[in-house]
Amino acid sequence: MKLQASGKSSTWFVYQKIVIVFIVLLLPLITMSLWLNFKGMSVSKDAILDSSFAGASFYSKQLDKEMYFIRNLQLELLNDQDLQKLGFRGGTLDNYEEVALIDQIRDRLATLTVSSEYVLNAGVYVESVGKTISTFSGVTNTPNVEMELISSLLSVKSKPSFYRSGDRIFFIETENNGKIWSYIEIARPKLLEALKEIAKLYPESEVLLGNKELGSILATEAEPAQTTGILALAGSGDLNSLETPTKGSMHGVDYFIIQNDVSSLGLELIMYVNQNEITRPLSQFITWFYTLFIIALIVLILYSFSVNLMIHRPLSKLVKAFHMIETDNLDITIESKSKDEFHYVFNSFNNMTLKLKHSIEENYEQKMALQLSQLKQLQSQINPHFLYNSFFNIYMMCKVNDAESAAELSQKLGSYYQYITRSGSDDVPFVKEYRHALDYCDIQCIRFSNRIAYEDGGPSGIPPAFSVPRLIIQPIVENVFEHAFVDGMDDGRIYINADYRDGRLRVTVEDNGRMVTDELIAQLGERLGDDSKQMEKTGLMNVHNRLRLKYGPESGLFISRSVYGGLKVELIIIDVSEEAS
Structure with missing residues (x-):
């Protein structure tokens, strides 16, 4: 069953999305509370006025x-x-x-x-x-x-x-x-007393009787400059309404001004009060509102912190663990101190990594066993004709009393079979593997009556302790003798070189044979690049698969046309330990 997640990919964290949704849902309530507060203040202020x-x-x-x-x-x-x-x-x-x-x-x-x-x-x-x-x-x-x-x-x-x-x-x-x-x-005292009664309608308010031409006739305010300024505001064009309270500012103070016409005296009765005095009864509501607003912000911060603590941190821990698994690090466990859903997820993750590690180890062991079996298979594939021809050559050398040549061929043939039939570790020093391939070339050159020769460029820069799997070079050389010179050419040449640079081993085997076509080279390249498990496990395929299994997909055999006219086979091994250092 395949589970598919809906929605587009996003760079936002889950907890950020949750907090944003919470803010989006909370914002209209805060906005409405602000509006209701200021609307209520405005209505109360208007009612007082x-x-x-x-x-x-x-x-x-x-x-x-x-x-x-x-x-x-x-x-x-x-x-x-x-x-x-x-x-x-x-x-x-x-x-x-x-x-x-x-x-x-x-x-x-x-x-x-x-x-x-x-x-x-x-x-x-x-x-x-x-x-x-x-x-x-x-x-x-x-x-x-x-x-x-x-x-x-x-x-x-x-x-x-x-x-x-x-x-x-x-x-x-x-x-x-x-x-x-x-x-x-x-x-006058009675008239002033009447004005003071009007001023009592609101605390801290003042009342004056006068107009712009005559000035202040009578006022509850003791300072003449104050009354003069109020008369100037009352006489201005935008504050000349006698129907509703108006506003004016003087010396940085905002005033509400109430004007009423006293026609019997040809004067105006003006009541003025500091705007702050009007809103003072509402100040406690403003204080409570801002207190609640701050509490809402604190709740939002605590909510964000709790979401971060309960959701984001466990998820981040889980994501980091998966990133470590992507780097092939399976020695990781996630500790959980809580008993919530994440505890179950972490335990499941730990069990998964443990099973995955065991599965990989088992798979690796199986592959190693397969590699060993392939080596054994390769060791068992001793060509009877090669053995028969070698003994026949020794027989002929003895008949013609060429004891020195017979002894040399016998020595190389014994060394050859001793190497391919030995048991023990699969890895051997590279110099021994290289020497074994040259022994094979010597034997084959004797078999072909010196019609075929090889040129050895010699290993270059190979570390003495550098080891490789057994039988990885000789099968390549064997392939040259079996396929490149079957037409009986008299001047066959094999060129062998090896060098080691920056953790990369390269062994090159080339020939000047005439039997390899471009189509055959392309077919060999496709077969080497095919990862199918049904591929044959002999010869070049055997060596290629063993190298890729042990050293990774960048290692193996690579086929191309040689500058000498025949086939060029490059054996490449990437030394992972050397690259890491």
Whole structure:
């Protein structure tokens, strides 16, 4: 059964993906919490401002109504019949009637004074009797202080909504072409007290009564510079709305400004408060919000750390172990201190590596046994004709009394069979293997009646202790004698060379035979490159497979055309131990 993983390859770690998904899922909640927090702050702030605006608007309307009420009483006083009679007939009335009218007017003034707490003093000036009548100074002949003060205020050409004399505020009206004056002094302390009541709508707020032209008439703020700046902000174009609270900044401080029109005085009642004072009740919610936000970040960090600890580290340990297996290092085990799923995975991995190691060892032993059996097979493949011809040559040499040649051939033949039939280790020093191949060449050259010769380039740079498997060069030379010179050529040559450089042994066997075609060379190359297990195990194939089994796929036999016209066989061995050092 084949299990296939879905999805595309990625360079992200698993725990990074988990953390990113967690953040993506958590981000909308954090964003919504932020929005709800600031939206709630905005709604609460607007509610506070609306409440303050409604309260200030209510008090300003009440004050405006009170001022209109006082003005109406003043106008009614001017139209009083007793005052009109005194104004028209003041010089013609007898003393009793004049005194009676004056008493009536005094009573009306007293009633006007008590009708509103904002009235400090109410009085009239009657030119026909030359007297001023007021609740403050009574009936006084003119000229007097009150009459002179009112006269100076009336000298203003354009009639204002009210008159000012220092800190004193007056309502002044005239009748009968200025022959009757009615003046009412507004109680400044009471008016200031009313402004302070409005300021109590919100802590730390201040209220002023005034406008841009006249400046601050009355204010709860003790600093004139502050009130002047607020009036400048209130009179600017973008803050001239009387419907909703507006904002302004002065000396780096943001203010909420609430304006209400007091038309009876031609002034504006302005309430202003530091924006921080408005948001101060909300500061604890802001603190809690940021505390929760920091807690959320800490939870995210702890979650990431826990995912890294519980998932990423075990996975990284497992991945590193697999990387080590890829380098053929099977002496590795993963320790697990937990009892979770990774404990099972690690134990399974350890069991797998152990079984794999045992399987490789068994396979290696089998291959070594196969290699030994191939060597035994090669040793048993002694050509009877080669043995018969060798003995026949010795016989003929004895017949012709060539004892020296017979002795030499007998010695080489004995050395040859002693080498191929010996038991023991499969590996022998290279110089012995090379000498054995030359002995074979000597025997064959005698057999072929010296029609064939060989040239030995000699080993070059071979380490004395360098060992190779037995019978790896002689089968190559044997192949030359069996196939290259079967046409009976008289001048056959074999060229043998060996050199060792940088951990690489190269043995070259070439001939000048005429029997090897390009097609045959190609076929031999394909057969040597085929990894099929059904290949024959004799001759060149036997040597090639043994070399690849022992030294790896880069070692073995390599076939090509020789520069001498025949076949060129290169035996290459990569000394892995030498390369590693």
